[in-house]
Amino acid sequence: MSDVLDIPKAKWREDEEIQIFNDAVASFFDKELKPHVEGWREAGMVPRDVWTKAGEMGLLLPSAPEEYGGAGGDFRHDAVIIEQLELQGIAGFGIGLHNAIVAPYIIHYGSEDQKKRLLPKLATGELVCAIAMTEPGTGSDLQNIKTTAIKEGNQYVINGSKTFITNGQTANLVLVCAKTDPSKGAKGISIMMVETDEVEGFERGRNLKKIGQPAADTSELFFNDVKVPASALLGPEEGQGFIQLMQQLPQERHIIGIQGIGMIERALKETIAYVKQRKAFGGTIMDFQNTQFKLAECKTEATVAKVFVEHCTELLLKGELDAATASMSKYWISDLQCKIIDECLQLHGGWGYMDEYPIGQMYQDARVQRIYGGANEVMKMLIARTL
Numbered sequence: 001m002s003d004v005l006d007i008p009k010a011k012w013r014e015d016e017e018i019q020i021f022n023d024a025v026a027s028f029f030d031k032e033l034k035p036h037v038e039g040w041r042e043a044g045m046v047p048r049d050v051w052t053k054a055g056e057m058g059l060l061l062p063s064a065p066e067e068y069g070g071a072g073g074d075f076r077h078d079a080v081i082i083e084q085l086e087l088q089g090i091a092g093f094g095i096g097l098h099n100a101i102v103a104p105y106i107i108h109y110g111s112e113d114q115k116k117r118l119l120p121k122l123a124t125g126e127l128v129c130a131i132a133m134t135e136p137g138t139g140s141d142l143q144n145i146k147t148t149a150i151k152e153g154n155q156y157v158i159n160g161s162k163t164f165i166t167n168g169q170t171a172n173l174v175l176v177c178a179k180t181d182p183s184k185g186a187k188g189i190s191i192m193m194v195e196t197d198e199v200e201g202f203e204r205g206r207n208l209k210k211i212g213q214p215a216a217d218t219s220e221l222f223f224n225d226v227k228v229p230a231s232a233l234l235g236p237e238e239g240q241g242f243i244q245l246m247q248q249l250p251q252e253r254h255i256i257g258i259q260g261i262g263m264i265e266r267a268l269k270e271t272i273a274y275v276k277q278r279k280a281f282g283g284t285i286m287d288f289q290n291t292q293f294k295l296a297e298c299k300t301e302a303t304v305a306k307v308f309v310e311h312c313t314e315l316l317l318k319g320e321l322d323a324a325t326a327s328m329s330k331y332w333i334s335d336l337q338c339k340i341i342d343e344c345l346q347l348h349g350g351w352g353y354m355d356e357y358p359i360g361q362m363y364q365d366a367r368v369q370r371i372y373g374g375a376n377e378v379m380k381m382l383i384a385r386t387l
Contacts, residue, residue, distance in 0.1 A: 010310035040215035055125035069120030086262025092215025094167040102129040130171035132162035143186040149178035158226040168219025180238040189241035191234040201226040212364035250326035257329030260337040271344040331379035334369035
């Protein structure tokens with residue numbers, strides 16, 4: 001049973017190995033990461049050696065095949081890591097993106113040579129990855145990206161700029177969405193794998209100052225005549241990038257749902273503890289019927305959300321999570337996350353508005369969930385197509 005939400009354990013969690021893994025991840029995060037989170041928030045990024053430590057613990061690429069240096073697990077292991085990050089308040093460590101969003105592109109579409117060369121380095125933390133989709137003038141509308149990768153002989157020359165790139169200051173393997181044939185629209189998009197330490201003309205811009213998730217290094221990236229070998233193309237031929245993105249986005253969007261429910265559970269746990277000890281008008285805040293009713297509403301909505309998230313995870317594990325249902329997970333949970341955290345902050349009174357309180361940090365960190373991975377308005381458009 002969850003310690004805040006009284007729902008039975010989901011079927012995908014029943015395997016004893018998953019429970020052991022969950023406990024190991026929880027212990028590692030609690031002892032090795034949690035004490036440093038405040039410092040990371042102030043510094044604006046997670047130190048590079050944390051990635052190496054995570055690799056040593058087997059927490060990088062847990063669902064990649066063992067033959068490529070991974071742990072040979074599946075999405076259950078990724079889900080556990082993503083959930084524990086939120087339950088323990090380690091917002092900003094881009095391990096979920098590295099493991100469950102970017103690496104799957106190489107696993108699914110990379111050549112044997114690409115997989116053998118790159119995945120073991122991602123599993124140790126020697127390489128940290130990012131995916132560069134968004135541009136200064138293009139967000140959810142990926143078909144209109146302006147970055148180009150034009151073939152010249154046995155290499156590609158990349159020109160363009162990207163922004164809002166998670167792991168942007170740290171990543172030394174960036175999957176760049178670019179037009180290999182600008183005349184073909186979506187059919188002209190390809191994904192190029194750029195090893196940033198090996199090329200010239202690549203520049204990192206600012207580590208962007210955000211209103212939330214300050215420990216996440218979110219950056220501008222610039223490509224000025226960056227030359228990469230022809231073997232940097234992901235997939236057997238040009239023009240497959242948009243299809244590759246569309247096939248992988250349901251998992252990315254459901255991950256945002258998992259992050260959302262993890263933070264919701266933490267918010268409720270923190271708030272229930274707070275209102276039970278905070279005194280006012282001769283009793284505790286919890287003694288007020290308004291508090292009880294507000295938390296009853298939050299618990300009910302969170303329970304419904306948790307059941308749905310677990311259902312979507314089951315579908316994903318069976319290969320049955322379609323784009324519309326993943327969009328529901330992303331949009332509905334992130335909207336609810338912001339709503340519940342706002343209610344929880346209100347119950348903290350003035351202390352809730354203080355950055356030193358976890359609920360204040362969650363309030364800041366939650367807001368972007370409704371934007372990245374495709375704005376929630378775009379999710380509704382995708383759902384509407386099924387009507």
